Amino acid sequence: MTRKQSQLSAVIQMYKGYLIDLDGTMFNGDKVIEGAVNFIDRLNKAGIPYLFLTNNATRQPSEILEKFESMGFTTAINHIYTSADAMKAYLQEAFDTPSVYIIGTESFKNTLTYDGTAVFNDYAPDAVVMGLDTSITFEKILTACRLIQNGAQFLATNPDIKIKTSYGFSPGNGSFAKLVSEVTGVSPVITGKPNSYILTGALARLSMLKEEVAMIGDNYDTDIMTGINGGIDTIHVSTGVHSKEEVMSKRVPPAYTISTLNDWKL
Numbered sequence: 001m002t003r004k005q006s007q008l009s010a011v012i013q014m015y016k017g018y019l020i021d022l023d024g025t026m027f028n029g030d031k032v033i034e035g036a037v038n039f040i041d042r043l044n045k046a047g048i049p050y051l052f053l054t055n056n057a058t059r060q061p062s063e064i065l066e067k068f069e070s071m072g073f074t075t076a077i078n079h080i081y082t083s084a085d086a087m088k089a090y091l092q093e094a095f096d097t098p099s100v101y102i103i104g105t106e107s108f109k110n111t112l113t114y115d116g117t118a119v120f121n122d123y124a125p126d127a128v129v130m131g132l133d134t135s136i137t138f139e140k141i142l143t144a145c146r147l148i149q150n151g152a153q154f155l156a157t158n159p160d161i162k163i164k165t166s167y168g169f170s171p172g173n174g175s176f177a178k179l180v181s182e183v184t185g186v187s188p189v190i191t192g193k194p195n196s197y198i199l200t201g202a203l204a205r206l207s208m209l210k211e212e213v214a215m216i217g218d219n220y221d222t223d224i225m226t227g228i229n230g231g232i233d234t235i236h237v238s239t240g241v242h243s244k245e246e247v248m249s250k251r252v253p254p255a256y257t258i259s260t261l262n263d264w265k266l
Helices: 034-045 060-071 083-095 108-111 138-151 173-184 196-206 220-230 244-248
Strands: 016-020 049-056 080-082 097-105 127-130 153-156 162-165 169-171 211-219 235-239 256-258
Touching: 016 034, 016 196, 049 196, 060 153, 080 083, 080 196, 080 244, 083 108, 083 127, 083 153, 083 196, 083 244, 097 108, 097 138, 097 256, 127 173, 211 220, 220 235, 220 244, 244 256
Parallel strands: 016 049, 016 211, 049 080, 097 127, 127 153, 211 235, 235 256
Antiparallel strands: 162 169
């Protein structure tokens, strides 16, 4: 059997665990994606470990769980690992109680500061940390640019340029991070997908080796590249940002591509 996308019925490989994207894979905005609830139900019934691996840092895991439950998913908070969690781990490893200027939602700010891991500072911080801010302003962007040019390290949760919604697309954190990068000439350290920080944390949470899991997602640049960069198999679903035709034209395509999660056999 080849690893290319031939007939899905020929797929016989069994994975011991799954890393699963949210936006564009489980739901688009407030709309549940076909096959998503059933796929999680099948994982739960089979007792297969899984972790939702999301670049969305706007909500804390408890808030994400509430959204899941309102949409009919049966899961638990320990199945959720976000780019905010990865950012928190990075800050703990790289600094000793850093001062940070944070662009992001209140939930994101609370994740980083509630236990003293980081202290908010808008005049001379160790780092500028960018997560998607649904109340972004020119003043916040201007402050970030000034602080980075004054020597603060530039960190961002994720490079997603756009996010699939029920009405089309909306700007992602990567759009604003790219703006700051263009102005300052400084590229951010990304702690979310497709970089290794979030993958390392996720595998540790699952207590699994990379050879034992597969990464499922819709976005080639983040989800699929997380697997490719990290040496784990990838499963692309055509329910979000990138189509099958787009991902199959890449120099390194995903291991598998499917229309919906109903097509994947555990």
